[in-house]
Amino acid sequence: xxxxxxxxxxxxxxxxxxxxxxxxxxxxxxxxxxxxxxxxxxxxxxxxxxxxxxxxxxxxxxxxxxxxxxxxxxxxxxxxxxxxxxxxxxxxxxxxxxxxxxxxxxxxxxxxxxxxxxxxxxxxxxxxxxxxxxxxxxxxxxxxxxxxxxxxxxxxxxxxxxxxxxxxxxxxxxxxxxxxxxxxxxxxxxxxxxxxxxxxxxxxxxxxxxxxxxxxxxxxxxxxxxxxxxxxxxxxxxxxxxxxxxxxxxxxxxxxxxxxxxxxxxxxxxxxxxxxxxxxxxxxxxxxxxxxxxxxxxxxxxxxxxxxxxxxxxxxxxxxxxxxxxxxxxxxxxxxxxxxxxxxxxxxxxxxxxxxxxxxxxxxxxxxxxxxxxxxxxxxxxxxxxxxxxxxxxxxxxxxxxxxxxxxxxxxxxxxxxxxxxx
Numbered sequence: 001x002x003x004x005x006x007x008x009x010x011x012x013x014x015x016x017x018x019x020x021x022x023x024x025x026x027x028x029x030x031x032x033x034x035x036x037x038x039x040x041x042x043x044x045x046x047x048x049x050x051x052x053x054x055x056x057x058x059x060x061x062x063x064x065x066x067x068x069x070x071x072x073x074x075x076x077x078x079x080x081x082x083x084x085x086x087x088x089x090x091x092x093x094x095x096x097x098x099x100x101x102x103x104x105x106x107x108x109x110x111x112x113x114x115x116x117x118x119x120x121x122x123x124x125x126x127x128x129x130x131x132x133x134x135x136x137x138x139x140x141x142x143x144x145x146x147x148x149x150x151x152x153x154x155x156x157x158x159x160x161x162x163x164x165x166x167x168x169x170x171x172x173x174x175x176x177x178x179x180x181x182x183x184x185x186x187x188x189x190x191x192x193x194x195x196x197x198x199x200x201x202x203x204x205x206x207x208x209x210x211x212x213x214x215x216x217x218x219x220x221x222x223x224x225x226x227x228x229x230x231x232x233x234x235x236x237x238x239x240x241x242x243x244x245x246x247x248x249x250x251x252x253x254x255x256x257x258x259x260x261x262x263x264x265x266x267x268x269x270x271x272x273x274x275x276x277x278x279x280x281x282x283x284x285x286x287x288x289x290x291x292x293x294x295x296x297x298x299x300x301x302x303x304x305x306x307x308x309x310x311x312x313x314x315x316x317x318x319x320x321x322x323x324x325x326x327x328x329x330x331x332x333x334x335x336x337x338x339x340x341x342x343x344x345x346x347x348x349x350x351x352x353x354x355x356x357x358x359x360x361x362x363x364x365x366x367x368x369x370x371x372x373x374x375x376x377x378x379x380x381x382x383x384x385x386x387x388x389x390x391x392x393x394x395x396x397x398x399x400x401x402x403x404x405x406x407x408x409x410x411x412x413x414x415x416x417x418x419x420x421x422x423x
Contacts, residue, residue, distance in 0.1 A: 049121035055110030099159035100188030106141030107169035116400035133195030143413030196383035205359030205383030214300035215365025235319035237284030251310035260299030339380035
């Protein structure tokens with residue numbers, strides 16, 4: 001065990017034990033957060049396990065929404081469920097009702113992935129699993145809300161806090177739907193945590209600037225041109241698809257500015273080719289799906305026209321006709337410096353200096369980005385360490401084996417609650 005790991009383990013033991021936050025007076029906000037969080041630690045573990053056993057797809061998070069709403073109501077709060085029955089918003093009042101609102105966000109939905117784990121809380125739903133940690137995000141947001149509600153009852157919060165329980169993140173649709181519903185009206189800052197299996201539990205990864213990448217979704221069908229041909233063999237759809245897979249990414253990258261980090265990742269490719277009867281009549285169809293990712297937002301604006309141009313050129317060369325469905329996805333999450341400072345101070349208050357880790361920009365997409373593009377809204381997302389210290393196996397996101405060190409729940413509940421006071 002290295003010095004950092006040993007320090008983190010010590011901090012976790014102190015944090016989650018009876019002597020948590022020793023430096024804080026028992027009746028100070030910091031001391032009360034420690035006490036209130038400790039009192040619900042086991043409840044939150046049980047709550048997360050229940051969500052993990054009952055995952056729900058994007059825009060179908062009805063049970064999850066009800067469970068969260070019921071627990072908030074028991075705490076004396078008044079959550080407002082979305083019109084479609086998924087997602088909810090809950091305000092916790094502050095000392096000044098006219099002060100700018102600080103929002104904390106968590107997402108609700110699961111992924112269409114089989115749960116491969118042998119644990120008591122294994123998913124009970126075939127082909128559905130919380131493989132991206134949204135059960136954790138939901139639970140820690142709930143935990144922070146419960147802690148802040150108790151704190152507000154005895155000591156007024158500096159300003160109002162809004163809990164955003166967002167549906168449909170995996171379909172990159174939920175954030176924009178909440179914005180359109182007015183859920184961020186009056187919000188000046190929004191903060192979030194996302195599970196990171198590459199960071200040990202007891203640490204929080206922070207980065208100013210771009211944290212994730214822009215991500216678009218593409219579906220492409222190519223067909224041989226109908227009709228008779230003479231002379232040479234008719235174009236082969238299999239050859240055309242092979243050329244698309246190799247040539248389109250190269251063409252897009254070549255025409256984007258250096259350092260744009262463009263990446264075309266093919267996720268599904270199939271093709272058939274042949275001719276009908278004895279005539280040389282072109283037949284065959286190819287189906288392709290991919291994501292187009294860019295670490296630079298300027299490159300993101302150029303990616304679609306360049307992708308379309310490259311597809312058209314390759315298809316024309318091979319005599320096939322493309323049908324292209326290009327769905328503009330999400331921009332990068334760009335963390336604002338002051339919001340990262342809020343998260344840094346909150347993390348250090350909870351975990352000490354060893355709790356802060358640096359993190360790199362990823363190629364993943366995250367629709368939290370849309371909140372940060374709203375006029376007047378600043379914010380940031382941090383990466384929550386969920387890896388068991390010392391383990392050699394990374395239980396990666398979007399895999400059926402994904403799981404977390406459950407001590408991360410207590411860490412995140414405290415960090416979010418403290419950030420609400422710091423921000």
